[in-house]
Amino acid sequence: MGRRRPGTPTLEEVAARAGVGRGTVSRVINNATGVKESTRHAVQRAIEELGYVPNLAARSLAGRGTDAVALVLTEPDWRLFAEPFFSEIVGSLGDALADTGMQLMLTLVRSGAERQRFLEYARGGRVDGVLLMSVHAGDPLPDMLAEARLPTVMLGRRSGDESISYVDADNVGGARSAVSHLLARGRRSIATITGPLDMYAAQCRLRGYQDALGLAGLKYQQTMVAEGDFTEDSGRRAMAELLQRHPELDGVLAASDTTAAGALQTLRAAGRRVPDDVAVIGFDDFPLAQRTEPPLTTVRQPLEDIGRAMIRILLEDMEEPSVAWRHVILRTELVVRASS
Amino acid sequence: MGRRRPGTPTLEEVAARAGVGRGTVSRVINNATGVKESTRHAVQRAIEELGYVPNLAARSLAGRGTDAVALVLTEPDWRLFAEPFFSEIVGSLGDALADTGMQLMLTLVRSGAERQRFLEYARGGRVDGVLLMSVHAGDPLPDMLAEARLPTVMLGRRSGDESISYVDADNVGGARSAVSHLLARGRRSIATITGPLDMYAAQCRLRGYQDALGLAGLKYQQTMVAEGDFTEDSGRRAMAELLQRHPELDGVLAASDTTAAGALQTLRAAGRRVPDDVAVIGFDDFPLAQRTEPPLTTVRQPLEDIGRAMIRILLEDMEEPSVAWRHVILRTELVVRASS
DNA sequence: GTCCCGATCGGGAGCGCTCCCGGAAATTCG
DNA sequence: CGAATTTCCGGGAGCGCTCCCGATCGGGAC
Known part of the structure; x- marks a missing residue:
């Protein structure tokens, strides 16, 4: 059919022009060994003159894979796509992929x-x-991909026992250390604003919060928990709700930096001083955490490392498909700033 | 080569199983006419049983295109990717593409x-x-794509005379009407916070500002202009700068809603009341414009229409490549809320 | 019963590339 | 200088699909 874009020369035409065979041109463009230097140059000149670009469909049909990986964002509410989390992770994955020649x-x-x-x-x-990324609890996509034998790596997981490779941060530990830090500074009435509880990461952070309280012998109160969705707006709302239920609270752990930023706004509007009256801790350590007023104490997720680990696992699995799932949990770290 | 994923049946295998020829299976999966209903069912059952999925590389090699379009974000500072503008436009393009069967x-x-x-x-x-999208002034990518004969549509343009198809909003008119609105309400000392001036859209909005002042017989002062980059942070900084240079100012046009949001914060911090002391107008009309304090008067860009127009032009150009560039400029509209 | 005409269907050709076998040319060695 | 290696290179086979030409099959008209 004539749908081929006009003026796109083929490998064969390059071969003809350079006066060599198809195989030789193929060897040159894949810079394989075993081509005399002079021949290589002749071919390269022909490529140059013709403006040849290999047809990738033909190449992958002939068995060479596609040199592309997809990053899928499963999120019905695509506005969340504007959260810094996504741009950060996209940047990190892009960096990790940069020198592999793969297209994201x-x-x-x-x-x-x-x-x-x-x-x-x-x-x-x-x-x-x-x-x-951002896979919700009941999402069947990962399993469908696994069934299709496609190398797949998730950022985070859907539940405790996941039958697919993933890279995750130590959410429980991070939240626990944050709350312990608050307790160590004498806070006793600590609330939390969670992420969407159909996401395992959000559940884990909540669990860390509960753990820390338990460890300190404090009782866990349902009313000290408000559910958000990682956004700033939800932070504002949840904070208002908590303040109303527990005017006495003196510490808050938010499930993300953006949520924490929203909480800060509500607290300021309510006339509470941070950290004097209420200490606030975020999660993620995005750039914005340094620019809030006051700068945010937060739990740092090593996004760079997460991106690198995901790419490494994916490439390994592409290299030689294995039946084993790989799980990597990366350590989080409390970054203390002025809000606590 | 053995890189083919295991267990991926081919069309030929489906044909064998269904007891028909290759052509028939092809006709069925492309639901072409001319297949008896009973045959079609037999084939579909075979497809089902084998879990057959057409190999897209082979399909596009054989001439059928790829059914995918790329959305390219040219932006060295990928953090800007978190601006609502991008998620809005991605959503809009996704919607426009939804029923074409194309992959974005x-x-x-x-x-x-x-x-x-x-x-x-x-x-x-x-x-x-x-x-x-977000093409900067000197970017060579559009021309390279045009030279390669790839159907291409830009969101916005790089300059006044652009040799490529694009869809843009009437930035000059939008900014002009915003400033005229401020003038009509008696403001006389009006400043503006621009976008990055290496982007044509930012230049246009500045021009609209100048035009409106000129029309009203007011003189244009360089010191009333501060350059930002569409972000909230730059809005905060630019506003502080303007306030220092011109304590008397009573109106501001920001080049985006996020910038305006930043400006509002600075104004509040400086003790200026909005709109009593200073009127503020944004640009874009993103959801956030309704949630600022006070809600933002802003120039609405019809992103839905922009997305639809881009897709329409692209599809037309893919359908039958033409030598003509298409330019579509969409009307903007002032949305008056409480900030002016 | 015969002929003719759609409606269906089978399968050859070919898309542009990679892989790889076997031959030609260039080297090296005895 | 001829034989044994190496080094290079050409081109056949085949990846899985779509297109399309020509064959086959059913009926209806006569």
């Missing part, structure tokens, strides 16, 4: 139809591997 | 190397068309 393709999956379409795309061999 | 692939181009890699990817035929 970001895809939004907002509905069942879009999931289906992506699945066809991936199973159709358009990408060699898949990175999944 | 987002790509970040942060460096020359990444641009080169993307170019190879696109010229290699991995996508049928390209959407470009």
Whole structure:
């Protein structure tokens, strides 16, 4: 069919022009060994003159994979896509992928139809591997990909025992250390604003909060917990709610920096001083944590390392498919600033 | 080579199982006409049983295009990627593409190397068309794509006479009407916070500001202009600067809603009441404009329409490549809220 | 019963590339 | 200088699909 874009020369035409065989040109563009230097130059000149670009469809049909991986964002509410978390992780993955020659393709999956379409795309061999982020509890996509034998790595997990490779931060430990820090500074009435509780990471952070209280012999109160969704807005609302239920509270752990920023605003509006009256701790340590008023004490997630680990695992799995799942949990670290 | 994922049946195997020929199976999966209903069912059952998924590389090699378009974000500072503008436009494009069966692939181009890699990817035929956003003044990518004969549509433009298809909002008119509105309400000392001036959209909004002042017979003062970069942070800084230079100012036009939000914070911190002392107008009309304190008067950009127009133009150009560039400028609209 | 005409269907050709076998050319060695 | 290696190189086979030409099959008209 004539849909081929006009003026796109083929490898064969390059070969003809350079006066060599197809195989030689192929060897040159894949810079394989075993080509005489002079021949290589002749071919390169022909490529130059013709403006030749290899047809990637043909290349992957012939068996060489696609040199592309997909980063899938499963999130029906795509506005969350504007959260710093995503741009940070995208940047980190991009860096980690930079010197592998792989192309990172970001895809939004907002509905069942879009999931289906992506699945066809991936199973159709358009990408060699898949990175999944912001996966919610009941999401079937990871399993579908696994069943299709596509190398897949998740950022975070859906539950405690996950049958797929993932990289995650130590959310429980991070939250626990944050709350312990508050307790050590004499706070006794500590609330928490969680993330969406259908996400395991949010559950873990809540569990860390509970653990720390338990360890200190304090009782856990349901009313000290307000659910948010990682956004600033939800932080504002949840903080207002908590303040109303527990005017006496003197410490808050928010499930993300953005949520914490929202909480700070509400506290200021309510006339509470931070950290004098109420200490606030965030989670993530994004750049914004340094610019809040006051700067935010927060639990640092090593996003750079997370990105690198995801890429490493994915590449390994692409290299030689294994039946074993790999799980990597990265340590978090409390960064103390002025808000606590 | 053995890189083919194991257990991926081919069309031929489906044909064998269904007891029909290759052509028939092809007709079924492309739901073409001319297949008897009973045959179609037999084939579909075979597809089902084998878990067959067409190999997309083979399909596009055989001439059928790729059913994918790339959305390229050219932005060395990828943190800007977290601006609501991007998530809004991505959502809008995704919606516009939803019922075409096309896959949207987002790509970040942060460096020359990444641009080169993307170019190879696109010229290699991995996508049928390209959407470009946040293109800066000297960016060569659009021309390179045009030269490669790839259907391409830009969001915004690099200059007044652009040799590529684009969709843009009426930035000059929008800014002009905003300033005129301020003048009509008796403001006389009006400043502006611009976007990055290497972007044409930012220049246009500045021009609209100048135009409106000129129309009202007011003189344009360089010192009433502070350059930002569309972010909230730059809004805070620029506002502080303007306030220092011109304590008497009573109106501000910001080049984006986020910038305006930042400006509002600085004004509040400086003890200025909005709109009593200083009126503020934003640009974009993102959801956040309704949640600022006070809600923001702003110039609405019809992002939904912009996305739809971009897709329409792209699809038309993919359908039958034309030599003509299409330019679409969409009307903006002043949305008056409490900040002016 | 015969002929003709759609409606269906089978399968050859070919998309542009990589892999790899076997031959040609260049070297080295005895 | 001829034989044994190496080093290079050409081109056949094949990846899985779509397109399309021509064959086959059913009926209806005569």
